[in-house]
Amino acid sequence: MLFPTLTFGLFFLLVYALAWGLKASNEWRKIALLLASWFFYAGWDPRFVALLIASGLLNWGAARLIAAEGRAKARKAWLAVGIAINLTILGFFKYYGFFMEQLEQALHALDWQRDLAIMQVILPVGISFFTFQGMSYVIDVYRRKAEPASLLDMTLLMSFFPHLVAGPIVRASHLIPQFQRVPELSRGMAATGLSLIVWGLFKKAVIASELATGLVDPVFADPSAFSGIDLAAAAYGYAVQIYCDFSAYSDMAIGLAALLGYRFPHNFNQPYRAASLQDFWRRWHISLSSWLRDYLYVSLGGSRHGLVRLCLALMATMLLGGLWHGASWNFVIWGALHGGVLAGERLWREFRPKPWLPLPHWVRVAATFHIVLLGWIFFRAESFADALAFLGGLGASGAPALLTPLLLALIVLGMSFHHFPPFTIQRVAIRVRAMPALPVGLAAGFLILIVDAMRPEGVAPFIYYQF
Amino acid sequence: MATRRIDADREIESGERPPPADPDGLALTESPVDLPDPPQPLPAPLRWTTEAIAAAALVLALFNATAIRSWSYQLDSNDVTARVVTAAEGWYALTDLAGLNRPVVATHAGWQSVKDLRFGQAAEQPPPPP
Numbered sequence: 162m163l164f165p166t167l168t169f170g171l172f173f174l175l176v177y178a179l180a181w182g183l184k185a186s187n188e189w190r191k192i193a194l195l196l197a198s199w200f201f202y203a204g205w206d207p208r209f210v211a212l213l214i215a216s217g218l219l220n221w222g223a224a225r226l227i228a229a230e231g232r233a234k235a236r237k238a239w240l241a242v243g244i245a246i247n248l249t250i251l252g253f254f255k256y257y258g259f260f261m262e263q264l265e266q267a268l269h270a271l272d273w274q275r276d277l278a279i280m281q282v283i284l285p286v287g288i289s290f291f292t293f294q295g296m297s298y299v300i301d302v303y304r305r306k307a308e309p310a311s312l313l314d315m316t317l318l319m320s321f322f323p324h325l326v327a328g329p330i331v332r333a334s335h336l337i338p339q340f341q342r343v344p345e346l347s348r349g350m351a352a353t354g355l356s357l358i359v360w361g362l363f364k365k366a367v368i369a370s371e372l373a374t375g376l377v378d379p380v381f382a383d384p385s386a387f388s389g390i391d392l393a394a395a396a397y398g399y400a401v402q403i404y405c406d407f408s409a410y411s412d413m414a415i416g417l418a419a420l421l422g423y424r425f426p427h428n429f430n431q432p433y434r435a436a437s438l439q440d441f442w443r444r445w446h447i448s449l450s451s452w453l454r455d456y457l458y459v460s461l462g463g464s465r466h467g468l469v470r471l472c473l474a475l476m477a478t479m480l481l482g483g484l485w486h487g488a489s490w491n492f493v494i495w496g497a498l499h500g501g502v503l504a505g506e507r508l509w510r511e512f513r514p515k516p517w518l519p520l521p522h523w524v525r526v527a528a529t530f531h532i533v534l535l536g537w538i539f540f541r542a543e544s545f546a547d548a549l550a551f552l553g554g555l556g557a558s559g560a561p562a563l564l565t566p567l568l569l570a571l572i573v574l575g576m577s578f579h580h581f582p583p584f585t586i587q588r589v590a591i592r593v594r595a596m597p598a599l600p601v602g603l604a605a606g607f608l609i610l611i612v613d614a615m616r617p618e619g620v621a622p623f624i625y626y627q628f
Numbered sequence: 629m630a631t632r633r634i635d636a637d638r639e640i641e642s643g644e645r646p647p648p649a650d651p652d653g654l655a656l657t658e659s660p661v662d663l664p665d666p667p668q669p670l671p672a673p674l675r676w677t678t679e680a681i682a683a684a685a686l687v688l689a690l691f692n693a694t695a696i697r698s699w700s701y702q703l704d705s706n707d708v709t710a711r712v713v714t715a716a717e718g719w720y721a722l723t724d725l726a727g728l729n730r731p732v733v734a735t736h737a738g739w740q741s742v743k744d745l746r747f748g749q750a751a752e753q754p755p756p757p758p
Binding site: 166167168170174177181335346347348349350351352353354355357371375415416419420424425426427430560561564565566567583584586587588590591594595598599601602603605606607609610611613614615 | 650652654656658659660661662663664666670673674675676677678679680681682683684685686687688691692695696699731732733735736739742743745746747748
């Protein structure tokens with residue numbers, strides 16, 4: 162069930178009516194939301210609802226055992242069990258096939274001629290998101306940053322449909338306290354929610370879909386068939402597409418949750434205006450980057466053990482961040498590029514000769530964006546060889562075959578979003594909340610109508626569904 | 629709703645001037661749906677939201693019967709969905725008779741002509757056959 166579809170629209174209208182109709186009883190409201198979330202998830206594959214429930218139960222149990230235990234060693238042991246359970250679930254569904262293929266190749270290199278019997282494992286949608294959410298809950302309870310939650314709150318935290326399949330990764334300390342009281346809706350929340358939903362629909366259905374079908378997908382499928390101009394346009398196009406696709410999902414998730422009375426955290430903040438890679442990671446997929454910082458980078462020592470350890474921690478964090486996206490060498494290279502540049506930036510800050518002036522701000526913004534762009538080529542290409550073929554083809558002469566005025570305009574428009582004044586949506590919402598409901602609804606309806614008339618046939622899944 | 633500012637310094641890289649005080653009182657808070665309190669309380673938020681959603685749904689139902697009809701044909705075929713298809717067809721015929729589908733058709737055609745624009749020499753060549 163994809164957000165920008167009529168099926169989801171009808172589903173949401175029903176959930177909205179049910180959730181506010183049950184306002185008198187918070188427990189029944191949460192039960193209704195939990196059942197609706199499982200129904201939403203069953204739309205992909207009903208079998209994996211059991212996995213979602215089991216994962217919620219195991220994390221709830223591990224956290225209860227940690228909280229009930231007074232001895233430090235035993236608490237640590239239960240924490241290890243909790244993390245191991247999550248990593249086992251993630252590892253089996255996401256990395257089993259990859260590691261078995263690597264093992265088979267290694268055995269073949271050692272003259273082992275027989276093939277391994279490798280099971281075909283179906284990847285449950287959103288597994289990376291809900292296992293990371295479960296892990297953060299168990300770790301927060303261990304660190305005494307979160308109280309152990311009730312089974313209903315914990316399973317709803319992991320299953321809540323707006324963030325279930327592609328984030329944002331909402332932590333227990335943020336959402337559980339909201340579950341514990343009857344949510345209150347303000348006109349500001351509703352106005353921001355509606356604005357984010359319409360804005361997200363435009364970014365996904367018009368910009369991301371048009372760039373994907375008209376330019377990015379055909380060029381990345383066969384880079385050798387296109388000129389350097391098409392390849393460069395596809396690289397910039399992908400940078401815009403992935404932002405418009407993923408941030409659109411986050412915007413819609415935040416907006417939908419707001420209409421149900423819940424506040425989700427930020428996930429994007431104009432990332433391509435970043436003047437360094439460190440700044441980029443404070444603006445891109447904020448819920449993942451802060452997760453990696455708090456639960457991985459800090460656990461690896463962070464900045465507490467000197468510069469060398471810090472650089473190693475950065476590198477390891479970004480390599481694992483790359484692998485979080487999927488089992489592929491291209492994601493490892495993408496993570497290594499980001500980790501290497503982050504470490505380089507840190508070393509440069511420490512050792513930059515004093516007389517050297519910092520580069521102008523716009524040069525640093527452009528340089529950061531192009532490092533990110535290079536990473537996206539590896540991120541998007543099917544294989545390392547494809548990525549190299551793409552980079553090699555950038556110098557190929559010839560007229561553009563796919564680039565059209567509209568696609569160029571969409572790339573420019575998508576880039577311009579990063580240089581809009583901050584809080585543009587919130588400024589719109591401040592005006593909207595003061596208006597009567599009827600014109601607001603009519604405007605929202607007509608804007609959605611225009612978006613629907615502009616979008617290509619069908620709805621492609623969001624890019625981050627595969628992670 | 630009271631808003632909590634998040635480490636605003638983190639947002640400012642060296643070389644980028646700190647932003648001036650926001651005229652709308654906006655700041656980076658925990659959630660993008662946190663707005664500063666309005667000058668006067670805005671009454672009946674749930675009713676306001678429900679009316680806005682209902683109005684938007686009504687606009688879409690009236691003017692986007694084409695999408696409703698397409699959606700009905702994509703449903704798995706059974707007795708229930710057969711009735712949905714019949715209803716969607718009937719609704720489409722009714723709204724078409726009233727001319728309510730024309731705005732979407734016109735917008736789609738206009739957008740398609742923008743999509744068909746080409747650069748330079750390619751623009752002078754006839755479009756490929758469908």
